[in-house]
Amino acid sequence: MLIERFGNLFEFLADHPKDHARDTSFYQFIEGLTTPAFHEAQPAFEAGQEVPLSELGPIQLPYEKMGAIDSIDLFGLDELLMFSFYYRNRSRYKRVVDIGANLGLHSIVLSLCGFEVEAYEPDPDHHKKLINNLELNKITTCTVHEAAVSDKDGIMQFVRVLGNTTSSHLAGAKANPYGELEHFDVNVKEVRAIAERVDLFKIDAEGHEAVILRGISIDEWKRVDAFVEIGTPENARLVYDYFDGTEINIFSQKCGWSRADSIDDMPSSYKEGGVFISAKQVMPW
Numbered sequence: 001m002l003i004e005r006f007g008n009l010f011e012f013l014a015d016h017p018k019d020h021a022r023d024t025s026f027y028q029f030i031e032g033l034t035t036p037a038f039h040e041a042q043p044a045f046e047a048g049q050e051v052p053l054s055e056l057g058p059i060q061l062p063y064e065k066m067g068a069i070d071s072i073d074l075f076g077l078d079e080l081l082m083f084s085f086y087y088r089n090r091s092r093y094k095r096v097v098d099i100g101a102n103l104g105l106h107s108i109v110l111s112l113c114g115f116e117v118e119a120y121e122p123d124p125d126h127h128k129k130l131i132n133n134l135e136l137n138k139i140t141t142c143t144v145h146e147a148a149v150s151d152k153d154g155i156m157q158f159v160r161v162l163g164n165t166t167s168s169h170l171a172g173a174k175a176n177p178y179g180e181l182e183h184f185d186v187n188v189k190e191v192r193a194i195a196e197r198v199d200l201f202k203i204d205a206e207g208h209e210a211v212i213l214r215g216i217s218i219d220e221w222k223r224v225d226a227f228v229e230i231g232t233p234e235n236a237r238l239v240y241d242y243f244d245g246t247e248i249n250i251f252s253q254k255c256g257w258s259r260a261d262s263i264d265d266m267p268s269s270y271k272e273g274g275v276f277i278s279a280k281q282v283m284p285w
Contacts, residue, residue: 001044001051002037009034009054013084017285018256020081022273031077038075045071048136055087056112060136061105064129067164074105078273081253082106082202082227085276086113089284093200093225099149099212100204102166104130104142110202111139118198122148122158122186123168147187149194150208151215158186166206173207174231191215201226210238213277221248225278229270236266243277251276251283 019026042063044051050058064071083106086096090113098107101119103126110117111134119134119142121127127146134142148156148170157171163179171183195201195216201224203209209228216224221243230236240263243250250260253273260266260275267273276283 001041002033003041004052006034006037006052006054009080010084010087011055013081014088014285017283018258020253020273021256022078022253022271024256027077034075034077034080038072042072053109054083056083056109059108059112061103061108061133062129062136064103066166067162069164069166071103071105073166074103078253078270079105082274083109085227085285086110086115090114092284095198096200096202097194097198098202100202100206101130101144102126102204104133106202107142107144108133108137108139111141112137115141115200117142118194119144120147120149120189122146122170122188123160123165126165145189147189148208149191149205149212150188151191151211152188153190154188155185156188157183159183169206170208173205192217192220195220195224199224201228203228205229205231207231207235210235210242213239214242218243218246218248221246221277222279225276225280227274227276229274230267230272231269233268236268237263239275240266248277248279249281251278257283257285 041051046063048062050060053059061071095116096110098119101107101121107117107119121130131144159169159171159177160182161167191212205212251257252260252265252275254267255265
């Protein structure tokens with residue numbers, strides 16, 4: 001398989017952070033290598049076989065259809081860039097929270113990097129598969145919660161998007177969800193309590209990210225870092241304004257992980273990459 005040739009992929013990606021913006025020739029070239037390589041491995045994933053994942057060695061992630069996308073899409077280059085950061089910083093952090101854990105790929109990678117992990121996934125179908133995938137990979141350092149995360153504890157309505165379950169979200173997080181939908185209540189956990197236990201966040205909250213980020217005080221942000229997917233221009237503005245004028249920096253993939261000095265430097269959707277939030281003066285690649 002082609003992916004067997006990616007033995008030092010994470011170190012290589014971590015050595016080139018300034019080229020991680022999606023419009024660079026570097027990004028487009030690497031994506032042209034990694035995307036077909038993971039799709040070529042689909043029969044192995046379908047058979048439940050172990051597949052090599054660069055420096056981390058073999059993993060298992062049984063193939064799943066999730067509407068219009070599938071589990072192979074979880075190995076997109078933006079995700080691989082995050083994995084390279086986890087790998088490069090495996091001695092910097094100790095306890096990480098995976099918000100929006102989906103099938104558990106990030107939780108598996110984080111655990112294999114040596115972190116203790118808390119995984120939050122509100123969709124009961126994904127939650128069940130998440131637990132199974134952790135067991136398949138013999139992960140014992142990840143605690144799983146069937147819950148969403150917000151700025152307060154409670155019960156909220158969840159919207160499952162049947163045409164793309166990775167786009168499912170808490171009600172109100174997206175203005176016009178499309179296609180066939182299912183609605184049901186889910187448990188919600190307060191982010192402030194979680195922040196007291198961790199030093200790194202991965203947040204893929206499908207439009208609820210601004211609520212989560214602003215639920216953590218600026219003083220607490222001096223201690224924790226976060227990788228975040230920004231879903232909308234409105235959320236980009238809310239996040240930028242919350243940290244503007246504070247000691248907390250936003251580093252944007254759109255700018256090669258340079259500091260976002262204006263709202264124009266912020267991604268307005270996942271199509272422009274993510275952000276890294278930290279009190280650090282530079283992003284620790």
